[in-house]
Each structure stands twice: as structure tokens, then as C-alpha cells.
Amino acid sequence: MTVTHVPVAVIGAGQAGLSVSWYLGRAGIEHLVLEAGTPVHAWADTRWDNFTLVTPNWHCRLPGYRYDGPDPDGFMTRDEVITWLAGWLDTFDPPVRAHTRVTRLSNGPTGGFELTLGSATGEDTITCEHAVIATGGYPLPVIPPYADSLHESVLQIHSEQYRNAEQLPEGAVLVVGTGQSGAQIAEDLHLAGRQVHLAVGSAPRVARAYRGRDCMTWLSDMGLYDRPAAQYPGGKAAIEKTNHYVTGRDGGRDVDLRQFATEGMRLYGALADGAGTLLRFDPTLTAALDNADSVYNSICADIDRHIDQQGIDAPPASRYEPVWIPESEPTTMDLVTQNVTSIIWAIGYRPDYRWIEASAFDGGGRPMQTRGVTNVPGLSFIGLPWMHTWGSGRFLGIDRDAQHIAATIISNYHESVLRLAVGH
Template identity: 55%
Template sequence: MKEKRENTRLHYATIVVGGGQAGLSVSYYLQKHGINHVVFEKNRIGHSWRHDRWDSFCLVTPNWQCRLPDFPYQGDDPQGFMLKHEIVEYVEAFAKKVNPPIMEGVSVNRVWRGKNGVLHVVTSNGEFTADHVVIATGGYDIPIVPDYAHSLPKHITQLHSVDYRNPDQLPDGEVLVVGSGQSGVQLMEDLHLAGRKVHLAVGSAPRSPRMYRGRETTEWLYDLGFYDLTIDKHPLGDAAKHKTNHYLTGRGGGHEIDLRKFALEGVKLYGSMANISGSKLEFLPDLTKNLDDADEVYVSIRNDIDRYIAAHNIDAPVEPPFRKVWQPEFDPTAIDADRENITSIVWAIGFRPNYRWIELPAFDGRGFPQFDRGISNVDGLYFIGLPWLHTWGSGRFLGIADDAQYLAGIIEGRLAVKDMA
């Protein structure tokens, strides 16, 4: 596949913005329908996996869940967890199979609708028009760093998780990681295993078992139908789209993460970050609650599996009840970074999307796209690769194929109706 294909037309039936696994999957099914299209990728295929992850990064879901369209994981370790370079190789191999009509190194700067109803796509390589536009850029555009971070003294290094690579990158001294989602706890462990003294501001993220009753938990959840749970059936409804994922890790063959155990090993835990005033770091008094809430979700997953085993009369080993191995004596609300010798802060509190370049009324008041199974309320505009696009599996290697196939089918049907008109 060429690094960059030159454009030979100005109008396409469909333009796909983003050449990651989601955009490539859409292209795969558009080709099956014979729909002329182009994929614009501002960087290079596999860029975010290659450049926006830390050195020891690996998947938190096992390799058997890597099921891009007609391209399942074919290695010899289905229960393992791909390392960063292996993920890049998997995505690049899929791209080679798809052989998409892609233009790499082309950024999309504006999407708007002309008076004739056609969608206009303005790129760094010229302007194009399309009947349909699929946005496959993901929602990780702008790293979140709170405004009060600006008051941190200059002698304390701070960076976002997207820029973290390894412990040696940070100056000598202790490190505060802010955020206990998947990235936060994995970076905390990365630093802890390297012998660094680590502090962790614990948020409201839930946690999950890794192995339970003789089997990997995601296998149980797959059998229970959790990955097929649709957003309309979720108790929280659309609010589930903004909930943090359960934390666990695939590192070293995979294991669960119990922050209480890390506290016993010397990691200092605090509640949610609240403010910074000079070298004074302030936290909400919610450490105990956040640990308890994460454990409550952890236990509820175990209970769901227990009920499934009982209902299906499955012979599975019994495990002892969960118990807390550590409890904070109090919820600390402030520390002095200089006194604690904290010389760096790593922000791991997520990202927010940036869709300001899409000049169409497809977003809510917070700038998040509104859609039903990826179909927006704007005629001809679609989204893919986002959490809970349709199911809990959406946005993952496991669920992208179904989402892409569905959208390509919708586009094919609408083009057919247009041709008949």
C-alpha cells in the first residue's frame, strides 16, 4: 500500500475521516458494497498506537477479542495481551488486507453543507464533496489538564499521560499521578515497579477482577452477553457514554489492580484532585468512598459470574469472599509537594473531543456528538469508533466490525434510494 494516494476525483459517495481501525473497518465494508470513497488520515496508519502510548503499554483485553472485520487475531497467544508494537503490527496488517483508498498525511479542517445539500470536506490537500461523511477520529483529541495546574511552581514537572513514555523521562524525586482510570493506574504501576515513590489521586473509576473462578473475567462477561449490551438497555442510558472504564491491566500476562495492595507496598493514596495553590496540593475527602465504590463494582461483577455459573450448573472452582486488605485511617485533603519531594505530576484524567471543525448541528451543549448507532441527526453524517456507539463492545477491537458493517449497510441503502429517485 502506498504511503499516500493522489486524489483523482473531487466528489465521492462517502468520505471517511480517520484511518485508524474504525475508519479502516468502514472502508472494508464500503468496498464490499462497491461504494466509491476515500479515507483521509492526518498522520499515518497506526499513529496513535505508535506515538501516543507509553513504552510498556499493552491491551487490557485479551488478544482473542481482537476481531477486526474478517481479520481475527491469528497469533499463538489468544489469552495474552498485545504489546504496543504488536498492536501496531496488527493494525498495519489489517490495513494491508483492506487496501483502502487512503490519503495519509492529509488533515481535515472543515466539514460543512453547501446550498445544494452536498457535504463539503476541506482538507490540507484541497476541498472535496460527498453524499456521506463518516467521522472515525475517536474522542481523544484534547488532553484534559485542569486550569489550576497553571499555579504549580515551575520547578515541578507536569505532563499529560499522552506524553508519558517511561519512568526515566521524569526527574529524580517522587511522582504524583492524578487519576485512577485505566491509564492512571497503569502508569502508577509502571513507576512503582521501576522503584519510584508514587502518590496517586484516586478518582471514581470502577475496577474489575482479572481472573475469577478459574477463568479470565472478560470470557465470563462475553458469555454473559455484557459486550452485546446496548446503550438503550443500560440503566444509566446515554450517561454511560461518559463513564470511566473499569481498571485492570494486561501487563505481565494480566492481573487485577487493587489499590489497597499498592498502599501496603508504599504507594500513597489520596482522594480526587481538587486544587493546586503553589506547592500545596488539595484533594477532596473522598478516598475511602472511591475505594469502596470501586470494590463494590468489583464484587458485583463476581456476583454476576457466580449467578451465571449457578444458573448453568458450571463446574468451576470456588473462591473465598473478597476482603479489604487495607483501609485509610483518614481521607487526606492536602499535602505540600516540596515537603513530600514530589518533583513531577502526571495528569491521567482523560481527554475531551474536538469537533469544532464540523460545522453541522450534530452535537449537544458539551460538544459531544448525538447519534443512534452512529447515525447522527444530520443527514449524511455518521460517527464510529466511540464508546457505547451501540453496545459496550463498541469502540473496542471486539465490536468495531459490527458497527462498521451496520453503517456501511445504511449508507448503501441510502445511496440506492437516491439512485432510484
């Protein structure tokens, strides 16, 4: 049945968009969820085979549904997350139109919004009063402009395309970037026995466990995941930094790049540029490693203060001491000489809201919003990092964020109905 108008359109059927749908459904608000693929497909499509969550399983909570398995302090694998999400989807029936991409959002002819939809059967439009953008904060993978000038014999993929070591040609691998994906993919290749070269970025790191508990459990007890972005220590500069690298693999452990170096991984500073088979690196390795360790120890010190203030009985405090220090800063690499046959770009993603024709974005193309609500009447966002707190964009904060967005829509919806009923 063709729908030409719906009060609320949710664009994106990941866990964030479906969480808003859950609350709208409970309130009896007619809505439609539009999804370019299938619900929560990104978990199967963009994670590598040995992917695990970096947050403990007890963080996993969605509307009406929480992790209740035997290992709340463990870390679900990719396939376990897919199964867990499938169990959640079995608890309700969201009105999803799959394989339908919204290619344009513009002002509606009589208010609200008009959505242009593309699918295998062609293009059509629908209108809505409220639109919730749940397409993710950064959908476009970043590849540097000089990548095209590198020698054609070298395979280049983005981290979202990586699945396992076997998909890559024989030879050494260069991983560029040490955010969560880059650091964990480098570890995955290292454990698979590949020679790994790693261009180390500015990402900080965190201990997996400290003084008898997972660090993220300590930080949750300390209220850091509940603190609004505007009140977070360090302000905007702190919340815009890359996430700390750590892993949940094999029950969870630190990611220590220095330790990898003692085991044969080769570390470099940030990759500056390249052409043909020659790459050039900035001499930033020592500073990057020192900064990551400084953040690691700083977080542990914050936990120490919390333990002291609360009088908690815990194992003694400690500090990380470097197990390896670079003797020099390599600034060049010849791909042929080092037998590097593949490069994995793990330098992040960028926003892409060009399809949205609304004055809701800053100069960097990011939504201007407060807890997901913009100044454009009826337009809101869900699932963005730091949309409200550190928990936003993670399983831990999605339920709260979705409840707020849905409550805003429901309130506006009932006010509109009341105005129509009294003739205003």
C-alpha cells in the same frame, strides 16, 4: 491526482474508519479516507512503552481479520498490537490520503458536505454526499485550569505523553486519576522503583480472573458486550462512568491500589486544586476505594449467578477483602516537601467537534446518534464509546459497528443512483 468530489469521505484512518472503508471497498463504493497523520498511528504515538491491552486477545477482531496467535487469552503489548494491525492493513488497500487534516465540515453548495483540507502543500476543498467521522470520541486531553499556577519547576505531562519512568526527572511522581491509564501508569512507575503519589478518582475496578476464567470472557458469555446501550443495567448513568481499571501486564492481573499502598505508594482523594507547590485534595479516598471494591465484588456476584443458572462447573466463589485501610485522609501536599518533581494528568479527554458545522450535537458537544447514524442526512460516526454497545469503541465491537454504518451508506447510495436513473 486531485480529487474534488467523492461519494463518501471517511475522516480518520484508525481501525474504526478503516473498518468502514473495508466494507465500502468490498461493495465497490468509491470513497476516500482522510487522515491527519498516518493510518492507526495512535497506537505508536499515544501509548506508553509497557502498555498492554486490558481485553483478551480473542477480543481482537476486525473486518476479515481476527487474532489467530498462540495466546488467545493473553494480552498483546503495544508493539504486538501495532504488528497485528499492520498485518490487517496488508490484507486490503484502503484509499487513504495521509497527512491531510479536515479543518472544516460544512454544507455543500448543492447538498451533501464540503470538506476543507489542510496539508503540507496548502489548503483545498472536496465535496461528498456522505461523511463518516472516525476521529475518536475524545481527542483533546484534559488538563485542569489551575495547572498553570503550579510551580514551574514541576514537570507536567498528560498521560498520552507518558512513555516510561526514564523520561521523568529524578524524584517522586504524582499521578492524577485512576481510570485505566492512570492506574496502569501508576503501576508502571511503581514497578520501576519510583515513589508514586496517586490521586484516586471515582473509577471502579474489576477482577482480572475469577473462578477459573478471565472476567471479560465471563461477561462476554453473559452477553454484556452485545447489549444495546439503552438496555444496559443502570441506564445512561452507568454507561457514562469511567471504565474499570485492570491490567493485562505480565499475563494479566488485578490492579489493587490498596496493595500498592502496603508497598509504599501514597494514596489521596481526588485532587481539588493547587497553586505554587501546595496541592489540596478532597477527603474522598476511603469512599473511592470502597466503591471500587464494591463494584469488583458486584461483578463477581453477577458471574456467580451466571454460573449457578447455567450449571457450570467452576472453582468456588470468593470475595475481595481489603488488604489496607487508610488511617487518615490526607488533604494537602507540599510538592517540595514530598520531592514531587513531575505530575502526570490522567483525567481523561474531552470531545472537540468545533470543526463540524452541523446540528448533530447535544448540549455537552457529544454526537446525537443511533448506532452511529445522525439525523443529519449523510452524516455518521464510528468508533465512539457506547455508540451501540459496551463493545463499541473496542476491537470487539468495531467490526459490527462498521458493518452497520457501511450498510446504511451503501443502501442510501444505491437509492440515490436509482433515483437519478429514473429521473427523480
